[in-house]
Amino acid sequence: MSTILDRSGFNPDKKLKIVGTSPIKHDGIDKVTGRAKFGADLFLPGMLVGKILRSPHPHAVIKSIDTSAAEALPGVKAVVTRTDFPELPKGSVAGDMSRNAMAREKALYDGHPVAAVAATSESIAKQALKLIKVDYEALPHVIDPVAAMKPDAPILHDHIRTKGVKDAADKPTNVVERLELKMGDVDAGFAQADVIVEHEYDTKPMHQGYIEPQGCVATCTEDGQVELWCCTQGPWVFRDRLTEILKIESSKIRVTQSELGGGFGGKTGFYPEPIAILLARKSKRPVKIALTRGEVFRATGPVSGTKSRIKMGVTRDGKFTAADAELVFQTGAFAGSMFFNAPQAMFTRYDLKNVKTVSYEVVSNRPKVNSFRAPCVPQVVFGVEGVVNELAQKIGMDPLDLRIKNAAAEGYKTIYGETFGPIGFLETLIAAKNCDHYKSPVPQGQGRGVAAGFWFNRGGETTGTLNVATDGSITLILGTSDVAGSRISISMMAAEELGIPVDKVRAVMADTHSLGFNRVTAGSRTTFATGMIIVDSARKAIKELCKRAAGIWGVAPEAVTFEDGHCKPAGANVGEFEPLSIAQIAAKTQATHGAIAGHSEMNVTGAGPGFGLHIVDVEVDRETGRVDIKRYTVVEDAGKAIHPLQVEGQFQGGAVQGIGWALNEEYFYGADGRLQNASFLDYRMPVASDVPMIGTEIVEVPNPKHPFGLRGVGEVPVVPTMAAIANAIGNAIGIRPRSLPMSPPRLLKLMDDADAK
Amino acid sequence: MSRKYHVATTVNGDEYEYLCEPQQTLLDVLRDELMLTGTKEGCGTGDCGACTVMVDGTMICSCLMLAVEAGGKKVETIEGMAKGEELHPLQRSFLELNGSQCGICTPGILIAAKALIDRNPDPTETEVRYWLAGNLCRCTGYDKIIRSVLAAAKEMRGA
Numbered sequence: 001m002s003t004i005l006d007r008s009g010f011n012p013d014k015k016l017k018i019v020g021t022s023p024i025k026h027d028g029i030d031k032v033t034g035r036a037k038f039g040a041d042l043f044l045p046g047m048l049v050g051k052i053l054r055s056p057h058p059h060a061v062i063k064s065i066d067t068s069a070a071e072a073l074p075g076v077k078a079v080v081t082r083t084d085f086p087e088l089p090k091g092s093v094a095g096d097m098s099r100n101a102m103a104r105e106k107a108l109y110d111g112h113p114v115a116a117v118a119a120t121s122e123s124i125a126k127q128a129l130k131l132i133k134v135d136y137e138a139l140p141h142v143i144d145p146v147a148a149m150k151p152d153a154p155i156l157h158d159h160i161r162t163k164g165v166k167d168a169a170d171k172p173t174n175v176v177e178r179l180e181l182k183m184g185d186v187d188a189g190f191a192q193a194d195v196i197v198e199h200e201y202d203t204k205p206m207h208q209g210y211i212e213p214q215g216c217v218a219t220c221t222e223d224g225q226v227e228l229w230c231c232t233q234g235p236w237v238f239r240d241r242l243t244e245i246l247k248i249e250s251s252k253i254r255v256t257q258s259e260l261g262g263g264f265g266g267k268t269g270f271y272p273e274p275i276a277i278l279l280a281r282k283s284k285r286p287v288k289i290a291l292t293r294g295e296v297f298r299a300t301g302p303v304s305g306t307k308s309r310i311k312m313g314v315t316r317d318g319k320f321t322a323a324d325a326e327l328v329f330q331t332g333a334f335a336g337s338m339f340f341n342a343p344q345a346m347f348t349r350y351d352l353k354n355v356k357t358v359s360y361e362v363v364s365n366r367p368k369v370n371s372f373r374a375p376c377v378p379q380v381v382f383g384v385e386g387v388v389n390e391l392a393q394k395i396g397m398d399p400l401d402l403r404i405k406n407a408a409a410e411g412y413k414t415i416y417g418e419t420f421g422p423i424g425f426l427e428t429l430i431a432a433k434n435c436d437h438y439k440s441p442v443p444q445g446q447g448r449g450v451a452a453g454f455w456f457n458r459g460g461e462t463t464g465t466l467n468v469a470t471d472g473s474i475t476l477i478l479g480t481s482d483v484a485g486s487r488i489s490i491s492m493m494a495a496e497e498l499g500i501p502v503d504k505v506r507a508v509m510a511d512t513h514s515l516g517f518n519r520v521t522a523g524s525r526t527t528f529a530t531g532m533i534i535v536d537s538a539r540k541a542i543k544e545l546c547k548r549a550a551g552i553w554g555v556a557p558e559a560v561t562f563e564d565g566h567c568k569p570a571g572a573n574v575g576e577f578e579p580l581s582i583a584q585i586a587a588k589t590q591a592t593h594g595a596i597a598g599h600s601e602m603n604v605t606g607a608g609p610g611f612g613l614h615i616v617d618v619e620v621d622r623e624t625g626r627v628d629i630k631r632y633t634v635v636e637d638a639g640k641a642i643h644p645l646q647v648e649g650q651f652q653g654g655a656v657q658g659i660g661w662a663l664n665e666e667y668f669y670g671a672d673g674r675l676q677n678a679s680f681l682d683y684r685m686p687v688a689s690d691v692p693m694i695g696t697e698i699v700e701v702p703n704p705k706h707p708f709g710l711r712g713v714g715e716v717p718v719v720p721t722m723a724a725i726a727n728a729i730g731n732a733i734g735i736r737p738r739s740l741p742m743s744p745p746r747l748l749k750l751m752d753d754a755d756a757k
Numbered sequence: 758m759s760r761k762y763h764v765a766t767t768v769n770g771d772e773y774e775y776l777c778e779p780q781q782t783l784l785d786v787l788r789d790e791l792m793l794t795g796t797k798e799g800c801g802t803g804d805c806g807a808c809t810v811m812v813d814g815t816m817i818c819s820c821l822m823l824a825v826e827a828g829g830k831k832v833e834t835i836e837g838m839a840k841g842e843e844l845h846p847l848q849r850s851f852l853e854l855n856g857s858q859c860g861i862c863t864p865g866i867l868i869a870a871k872a873l874i875d876r877n878p879d880p881t882e883t884e885v886r887y888w889l890a891g892n893l894c895r896c897t898g899y900d901k902i903i904r905s906v907l908a909a910a911k912e913m914r915g916a
Contacts, residue, residue: 024852031860032848034795034835038861041794122785123778209895211799211807212861261797261861262895293800484858484896645855649897653858656898680804680893688899689890693882 003459004606005536010704018496019708022645025488026506027259036259039215039231040290047217048077048118050279050289051125052272053132054299055107055114058365058673059141059154062107062114062134069131070117075124078282079132080275081115086247091159096334098245100368101274107136108156108333109365110674111298118279118287141673145330145362146307148174156333156363174363176335181343182356183415189322189354193313197390198324200309201383203722203740204666205302205330208372209657209685212261214300215290218276222284226253226277231260233267233481234520239512246274253277256511263483264657265371266301268520297678302667303372304337305330306379314391318405322354323347327380329361332368337361338375344416346380349425349454349611350388350406355415365673371522373654374455374715378661378722385451385723386736399450399727400438403613404429418456424637424701424711425454425611431699432613437633446617446630447732453612453719457712458523459604462530463516466494466537468545468596472583474498476507476534479518480526484650484714489642493531493708497538499565500582516601524712527642529604535707537598548592549580608703608711612636614655614724620732625748627663627729633695639703639711650713652694658721660686666741764828768793769837777824784808784819786827787834795835795864799893806892809865810834816872818891835864838871847871847909856905858896866892870906878914882907 030036055062067079082104088095090105098104103112115132119125140154147153155172162168163177190196216230226248232238235255243250260267272289279287291300307328313321325346331337343357392402407426413419432438432450442448465477474494478487487507495502519525546560549567553560553575561570566579589595617631634651641647664684668676677683702709722740729747730736735754739746761776768791775790784801787793787810796819799807803818810819811833838845847867850856857863866889873880873888880888885906886899894902 022855025855027860028852028857029844031857031863032844032851032867033839034793034864036860037794038797040788040798043789043792043794121778123780210859210861211805211893211895212797212859213799259861260859262859264895290798293802293805485855645901646858649855649858649901652898652900653896654898657895679802680800681802685893685895686899687890687893688886688903689883691899693903694898694900 003603004705005532005707008705009707010702010709012702016496018492018502019640019642020644022643023488023492023502025485026491027487038212038261039258041258042217042229044217044219044286047286047288048120048283049122049125050116050118050276050287051129052113052275052289052295053115053129055103055112056110056674057107057136057138058110059139060107060136061105061139062103063137064135065115066133067115070128073124073128073131075120076117076128077120077285078118078279079115080278080282084278085245088245091157094244096336097241100334101245101270109367111295111367113275113299116275116279118283141365143364143366143669143673145305145328145364148362148364149360156365160363176331176361176363179340179343179359180357181415184354186322186324186354186356190313192315192321194316195391195394196311196313197387197394198309198311199383199387199738201386201738202307203305203379203382205305205369206661206665207297207301207683208264208266208303208370210262210264210266213291213293213296214267214271216273216276217286217288218280219286220277220281220284224248224252228253228255228273228277229258230255230273231258231267233260233263233483233522235481235512236479236517237268237520238270238273241270242274242277246277254511254513257481257509260481260483264373265375265522268371268522271300293680294678297683298675299367301370302367304339304369304376304379308380308383310383310387312387312391314395316395318395318397318402320350320352320406323352325357327357327359329359329376330366330369331361331363332366333363334368335361335363337369338371342376342380345377345454345456346384348414349408349452351408351412373718377455378658378719381453381719382722382726382740385720386726386738389727390736400429400433403452420609422701422704423609423611424699427701428611428613428635428637428699431697432615432635435633435635435697437615437631437695442617443630446619447728447730448615448617449724449726449728449731450613450615451720451723451727453716455524455610455715455719457528457607457610458525459529459607460519460525461517461603462533463518463601464530464533464537465515466534466541466598468541468582468586470586470589472581472586474505476505477510477515478507478530479510479515480530481521482509483521485643485646486526486530489527489646490531490534492642494534494538497535498542498582524610524714525607528607528706528710528712531710532604532706533600533602536600540598540600541596544596545582545585548585548588548596551592552580552588553577606705608639608705610637610711610713610716612716612720614720616724616728618725618728618732620729620747622751625744625751627742627747629659629691631692633697634717635697635699636713636716637699637701637711638713639706640700640709641698642708642710644698647698647713648696651696651717654717655694655721656686656691658718659691659725662722662725662740662742664741664743762825764825766827766830766832768832769834779825781824782820783822783824783827786824787819793834793836797861797864799861806869807862807865809868809892811868811872816869835867838867845871846912847906850905850909850912854901854905854908856897856902862892862894866894866902874910874913878910880910
């Protein structure tokens with residue numbers, strides 16, 4: 001089985017009719033009319049309301065749980081606690097997932113689920129939660145990851161020994177792993193440097209901030225067959241993990257994906273879903289759980305906060321000589337932050353030969369972190385791109401010129417072992433330098449910042465089917481969740497390959513019984529990988545169409561070729577035949593060999609790395625510390641923009657998420673370890689009046705391994721944002737902030753402290 | 758179980774009667790009793806605007822109004838925005854300019870944008886941004902939402 005199309009068929013000179021246009025997405029009509037069904041929008045007969053009881057303690061032993069009074073309340077149909085979950089070993093991946101879904105020995109963060117009820121109404125369910133008696137023994141807690149690394153810190157898990165440390169003492173620690181990644185000789189590299197800059201940075205956890213709280217409906221038959229409707233970035237991953245933690249065979253769990261009301265990585269793992277299944281199994285009735293926003297903040301997400309020390313050296317004429325970093329990642333109560341992405345990606349885009357990184361992943365009493373666009377990378381790029389800018393200042397070079405001089409190109413061997421094929425970093429930087437924004441003078445009183453970012457882009461296991469209807473129209477069965485319009489982009493690629501209008505194609509999102517395994521929609525993989533699967537499926541269908549045409553004409557299959565949506569004789573010597581359209585051939589399938597379809601499954605490789613450069617102008621109010629984003633431009637290599645309007649949307653949305661992370665978003669924990677700002681009022685995400693229009697420049701340096709040259713654009717747009725804004729603020733006020741968020745009180749303090757010096 | 762109240766109201770021109778508990782919100786009833794699930798719950802505290810509806814011509818967060826208060830009032834939701842097969846110009850411009858990405862905030866934003874254009878047919882970009890400041894969107898960065906609203910307003914003015 002190949003992992004990529006043997007012949008991608010990428011042809012830069014091919015005239016594309018559909019790819020590169022921006023048709024209205026087929027699922028759009030349901031979204032503007034309120035018809036689209038999201039996680040909480042399903043209602044089933046006899047459905048109960050599920051509610052979750054959560055720990056008020058950040059760290060406590062759960063000595064006992066008495067549910068008898070709740071069970072006796074009329075209208076309560078089921079109560080579940082830790083004893084309803086199969087016992088799985090501590091520290092195993094499944095054991096951690098199970099304990100995050102429902103606390104077992106200990107509650108490990110404010111908001112950790114400890115019990116749940118299903119009742120005939122929401123008010124009864126809420127009343128029942130109050131009747132559950134949990135006997136806690138509160139323990140000392142630790143929120144900050146650096147504090148959690150100290151020898152006398154409260155220990156969350158007695159089984160953790162630091163992975164990656166030789167001869168580690170056999171005693172529990174909160175440091176899950178130490179990861180060293182290096183290449184070349186950093187000491188020799190720094191010895192060649194004329195200027196070295198080294199600083200410490202810190203970033204705060206932020207929430208993915210999807211507007212749709214997790215919502216699901218579960219049913220379970222008497223013989224144990226489960227149906228789960230939920231908003232998810234990965235129905236198959238949910239199913240397989242549910243199999244692991246609930247010990248139910250995968251063939252007996254059918255996960256159906258709803259429309260997804262935002263995820264950004266935060267819906268790659270489950271929260272209420274296993275609880276809903278257990279409540280449904282106990283009550284034998286459908287159970288809906290829709291989380292409240294408060295629950296979303298207290299117990300889902302967030303993104304890792306970091307502490308980092310970053311050092312880079314440069315020669316007087318502007319060549320980077322070495323880079324060195326030490327990184328600490330907060331992972332919440334359980335391991336699994338994907339912190340390993342950071343050392344692989346943080347410097348990757350520059351032609352560096354000497355790099356050393358040491359990274360630590362640390363548990364503390366906060367919710368387990370979840371993915372967010374380019375997991376764990378924007379946090380550390382915040383520091384790297386600050387150092388790069390300071391190096392440019394110190395050697396008197398334009399910050400874009402310094403990046404251009406050091407841009408990695410095809411043939412560069414990365415720290416994680418990949419040798420770059422054709423990449424578009426240099427083209428992106430040059431496009432940035434030539435764009436109107438960068439060429440325009442910086443307005444009086446403002447500061448301009450630039451920063452660059454990289455993401456690998458991903459492939460992975462993917463499955464899909466293309467069916468030819470008897471009227472020649474096409475239906476697609478896709479498994480990878482559509483988080484931002486992948487259905488239309490994939491439909492466009494099918495139409496392009498088949499030579500038919502895109503309106504003749506419709507895609508449905510499959511449940512887990514209807515297709516083979518599909519990895520989560522994450523890492524900028526879906527339009528790339530599923531696009532490749534569907535192009536492969538289209539080619540298989542075309543092959544079959546040619547065979548049928550050959551049969552109709554009484555010629556050999558090799559004598560038929562497919563062009564512009566028609567089967568045609570491959571040459572003059574085949575004979576005189578009128579071309580047959582897909583519809584004409586499909587109309588005859590009953591008389592030939594039956595239905596025509598194409599199906600494909602691959603563990604897709606060949607993703608093309610993505611690079612971006614952000615330019616931002618800011619104004620800082622010196623009295624209040626407020627930052628006003630005056631102008632913002634995202635320049636990024638898309639490889640090929642299948643649907644340019646949607647690509648722009650990815651750029652713009654990513655930048656504004658980064659603006660929130662840069663300027664406002666953070667969690668406030670009290671001394672009691674409880675989250676104090678679990679609402680959209682107190683956790684302030686950007687609103688429309690906070691931001692300007694976001695300019696976009698789509699660069700297209702094709703990835704030749706994809707039939708249309710596509711790379712993937714989901715992650716890169718967030719990566720450089722906070723660094724670009726910090727660099728702009730630095731140029732506006734003369735002090736480059738090294739801590740997030742750059743909120744008014746923090747900036748005011750930064751300016752006051754500088755004035756006092 | 759708490760006592761239920763009988764309420765008669767009008768939603769999108771249709772008369773409805775429902776029973777509700779005293780603490781239930783208009784949002785709860787629209788979704789859970791009347792099955793009008795186009796109105797979304799993003800926060801339940803009036804901070805995100807996903808549940809925006811019109812009540813007697815006033816734009817409100819339906820999560821902040823008790824269901825009993827809707828008695829005798831005229832409620833308008835996203836389900837009533839298109840007239841038959843004719844989409845509202847806002848709905849069309851959101852489709853054409855990609856003003857909706859995941860779509861969860863879209864119903865609330867469309868209701869709010871219509872309320873704006875009904876009172877101010879020629880809003881500036883800044884006016885649109887401040888009017889929609891109570892409607893959170895996490896996907897789009899607002900750019901294409903603002904453009905969609907401005908384009909629809911322009912079309913409706915016949916400009």
